[in-house]
Amino acid sequence: MRIIRNSVPAAEGFRMPAEFEPHQGCIMIFPERSDxxxxxxxxxxxxxxxxxxxxxxxxxxxxxxxxxxxDNARAMLPPEIRVVEMSSNDSWARDYAPTFVKNDVGEVRxxxxxxxxxxGLEDGLYFPWDKDNRMARKLCDLLDMDVYDKRDFILExxxxxxxxxxxxxxxxxxxxxxxxxxxxxxxxxEDNLKKYLKVSTILWLPCGIYNDETNEHVDNICAFTAxxxxxxxxxxxxxxxxxAMSKACLDSxxxxxxxxxxxxxxxxxxxxxxxxxxxxxxxGLDICWDEPTRTPGERLAASYVNFxxxxxxxxxxxxxxxxDEKAKEILQGLxxxxxxxxxxxxxxxxxxxxxxxxxxxxxxxxxEE
Amino acid sequence: MRIIRNSVPAAEGFRMPAEFEPHQGCIMIFPERSDxxxxxxxxxxxxxxxxxxxxxxxxxxxxxxxxxxxDNARAMLPPEIRVVEMSSNDSWARDYAPTFVKNDVGEVRxxxxxxxxxxGLEDGLYFPWDKDNRMARKLCDLLDMDVYDKRDFILExxxxxxxxxxxxxxxxxxxxxxxxxxxxxxxxxEDNLKKYLKVSTILWLPCGIYNDETNEHVDNICAFTAxxxxxxxxxxxxxxxxxAMSKACLDSxxxxxxxxxxxxxxxxxxxxxxxxxxxxxxxGLDICWDEPTRTPGERLAASYVNFxxxxxxxxxxxxxxxxDEKAKEILQGLxxxxxxxxxxxxxxxxxxxxxxxxxxxxxxxxxEE
Numbered sequence: 056m057r058i059i060r061n062s063v064p065a066a067e068g069f070r071m072p073a074e075f076e077p078h079q080g081c082i083m084i085f086p087e088r089s090d091x092x093x094x095x096x097x098x099x100x101x102x103x104x105x106x107x108x109x110x111x112x113x114x115x116x117x118x119x120x121x122x123x124x125x126d127n128a129r130a131m132l133p134p135e136i137r138v139v140e141m142s143s144n145d146s147w148a149r150d151y152a153p154t155f156v157k158n159d160v161g162e163v164r165x166x167x168x169x170x171x172x173x174x175g176l177e178d179g180l181y182f183p184w185d186k187d188n189r190m191a192r193k194l195c196d197l198l199d200m201d202v203y204d205k206r207d208f209i210l211e212x213x214x215x216x217x218x219x220x221x222x223x224x225x226x227x228x229x230x231x232x233x234x235x236x237x238x239x240x241x242x243x244x245e246d247n248l249k250k251y252l253k254v255s256t257i258l259w260l261p262c263g264i265y266n267d268e269t270n271e272h273v274d275n276i277c278a279f280t281a282x283x284x285x286x287x288x289x290x291x292x293x294x295x296x297x298x299a300m301s302k303a304c305l306d307s308x309x310x311x312x313x314x315x316x317x318x319x320x321x322x323x324x325x326x327x328x329x330x331x332x333x334x335x336x337x338x339g340l341d342i343c344w345d346e347p348t349r350t351p352g353e354r355l356a357a358s359y360v361n362f363x364x365x366x367x368x369x370x371x372x373x374x375x376x377x378x379d380e381k382a383k384e385i386l387q388g389l390x391x392x393x394x395x396x397x398x399x400x401x402x403x404x405x406x407x408x409x410x411x412x413x414x415x416x417x418x419x420x421x422x423e424e
Numbered sequence: 425m426r427i428i429r430n431s432v433p434a435a436e437g438f439r440m441p442a443e444f445e446p447h448q449g450c451i452m453i454f455p456e457r458s459d460x461x462x463x464x465x466x467x468x469x470x471x472x473x474x475x476x477x478x479x480x481x482x483x484x485x486x487x488x489x490x491x492x493x494x495d496n497a498r499a500m501l502p503p504e505i506r507v508v509e510m511s512s513n514d515s516w517a518r519d520y521a522p523t524f525v526k527n528d529v530g531e532v533r534x535x536x537x538x539x540x541x542x543x544g545l546e547d548g549l550y551f552p553w554d555k556d557n558r559m560a561r562k563l564c565d566l567l568d569m570d571v572y573d574k575r576d577f578i579l580e581x582x583x584x585x586x587x588x589x590x591x592x593x594x595x596x597x598x599x600x601x602x603x604x605x606x607x608x609x610x611x612x613x614e615d616n617l618k619k620y621l622k623v624s625t626i627l628w629l630p631c632g633i634y635n636d637e638t639n640e641h642v643d644n645i646c647a648f649t650a651x652x653x654x655x656x657x658x659x660x661x662x663x664x665x666x667x668a669m670s671k672a673c674l675d676s677x678x679x680x681x682x683x684x685x686x687x688x689x690x691x692x693x694x695x696x697x698x699x700x701x702x703x704x705x706x707x708g709l710d711i712c713w714d715e716p717t718r719t720p721g722e723r724l725a726a727s728y729v730n731f732x733x734x735x736x737x738x739x740x741x742x743x744x745x746x747x748d749e750k751a752k753e754i755l756q757g758l759x760x761x762x763x764x765x766x767x768x769x770x771x772x773x774x775x776x777x778x779x780x781x782x783x784x785x786x787x788x789x790x791x792e793e
Contacts (some may be wrong), residue, residue: 057503122511122555125562134426138565140510142491186491193494196507247548311533 161421530790
């Protein structure tokens with residue numbers, strides 16, 4: 056693995072493909088952390104296994120597990136899924152596995168962004184985050200890929216979405232947060248995205264999902280389903296604080312055009328009724344730096360937008376909510392050639408994210424095309 | 425990775441290729457253990473890096489490093505070498521990386537033998553050895569290979585050599601030791617080797633190198649250089665306890681024939697003068713279970729036979745001994761198509777083995793042939 060420090064992907068013809076372009080595989084991380092996953096992570100691991108199995112039906116899945124959890128992971132996952140030992144602080148492959156870029160002849164490289172647990176000492180969610188921050192490079196090494204070193208720029212994979220045709224979508228609440236790159240202007244941040252993802256247009260949404268502790272990652276509120284088309288998490292309940300947030304995003308999307316000059320077609324994806332932590336669930340979480348990570352009644356950032364686009368399926372969350380079926384129908388309509396698989400994801404959500412957050416796609420290489 | 429428990433390699437047409445057959449790559453483990461490697465392992469790591477670099481000139485090298493040593497390994501090794509995170513108790517890839525077997529259509533699988541640190545609670549060299557024992561399976565998973573589970577049989581890779589044509593060579597001192605498989609008869613041990621390596625003839629040497637704490641592994645005393653030909657570690661000093669040992673091995677070799685019915689051609693490879701631990705070296709080793717691992721004046725099991733056969737080179741140890749050059753010439757004569765590279769290996773030897781002990785070859789797959 057060559058570590059590239061003196062160049063940027065765009066300058067060498069590497070761009071980030073859209074998630075709906077073909078994958079060689081997917082990376083996940085086995086959950087373990089006792090202040091993230093209730094009651095020792097047993098239920099979370101079962102949910103992760105279901106997600107991995109669903110994805111593995113159409114692409115190779117590699118699951119990273121700690122030394123302590125390796126045997127459990129190996130025993131719980133089917134043989135077609137690869138388990139590799141790799142240390143991490145938690146299990147958010149989307150946010151600290153590499154962002155992969157690809158050139159016209161099908162070479163794939165990784166980007167190693169800086170990671171500081173969603174806000175570092177300002178408003179980060181745990182300390183330390185050193186093992187997470189070292190994963191992108193280790194994964195590129197494992198996959199025998201060169202890697203761009205951009206650790207001086209804090210970015211999580213869940214805070215960006217691309218259409219593969221020159222457009223990147225982000226939220227202001229996250230990318231302009233104090234805890235990430237306070238020394239950089241909006242223009243400097245745009246410039247980094249343009250140089251590393253090979254995009255020309257940044258769509259800025261003002262915010263994300265209410266109470267989303269990632270400073271409202273874009274991948275929980277809005278996602279590309281095709282070039283020029285997005286789904287937006289939506290509620291019709293004007294009394295829900297989410298209403299104003301989703302409306303602000305809709306207004307923002309309607310006022311912008313993508314890199315190809317298109318107005319975006321926005322599909323509303325309904326939200327489930329508020330999902331809140333129970334006393335029982337909170338009792339099953341260890342304390343993190345003298346503070347509970349969750350409190351009873353706390354609203355979680357539940358959203359159907361947090362789905363993964365696999366080669367032949369859409370793996371989306373369900374919450375045991377009457378809206379589950381409707382959301383599934385909408386996504387099925389938008390992805391007619393993929394099978395939508397819905398997985399009950401409350402045990403992933405409790406950890407602070409959902410199916411998109413625990414996965415990272417690897418684009419196909421030339422060899423496999 | 426499928427774990428195969430209900431079959432054996434020979435029954436499915438898988439055999440262990442000889443080391444001089446083509447490799448897809450080589451596995452090594454970065455040294456770290458402070459009671460094995462003097463003064464925190466700094467000198468050992470430099471020697472390991474030299475070995476890895478020499479091998480990497482003609483085959484892909486994957487180096488396993490602990491979480492703690494990953495960054496060091498990555499920084500010290502050139503980019504063409506892959507570094508992966510993997511826990512271990514020490515750094516003997518030969519002994520606990522998988523033994524690889526291959527079938528006629530070029531599929532490669534691993535064997536996961538049991539490992540108990542060269543003798544378990546009887547006369548093993550450290551405790552615990554759980555991380556080492558789990559490496560074979562992890563490596564097969566990493567390499568996306570199926571693995572035969574034979575953990576109920578204790579065997580180190582350094583205790584066997586094969587000619588790729590039906591013959592396996594072992595030492596009685598090791599394979600019949602009390603600390604490995606005391607419940608198995610010589611015939612039962614032979615039967616396991618035949619079934620797992622797909623060999624028909626076991627050549628038993630009585631012993632190995634004097635004071636070799638592995639119970640005298642075969643790979644330090646005798647190695648195949650071609651079918652029907654071996655090199656045997658030799659001394660002309662009749663007062664050296666090694667003389668009687670090497671002579672017993674020579675007599676044994678001359679009294680046996682290989683699987684093809686050939687008498688073996690034995691090439692004598694001279695030994696260096698005795699290599700002994702210094703006070704200074706012993707002072708740089710941490711205590712292991714209240715005991716020093718080495719004592720000043722202790723003779724180490726130095727032998728030129730402990731070389732690695734890479735695709736286009738022979739990577740052999742040197743000891744700063746007048747015999748270094750002679751041994752190199754002999755091996756160069758026996759491997760005229762490979763370049764012999766000699767690496768000063770005292771810092772590997774102090775840990776208890778040598779270049780063959782810290783490497784494990786992976787045969788080429790069909791795809792690569």
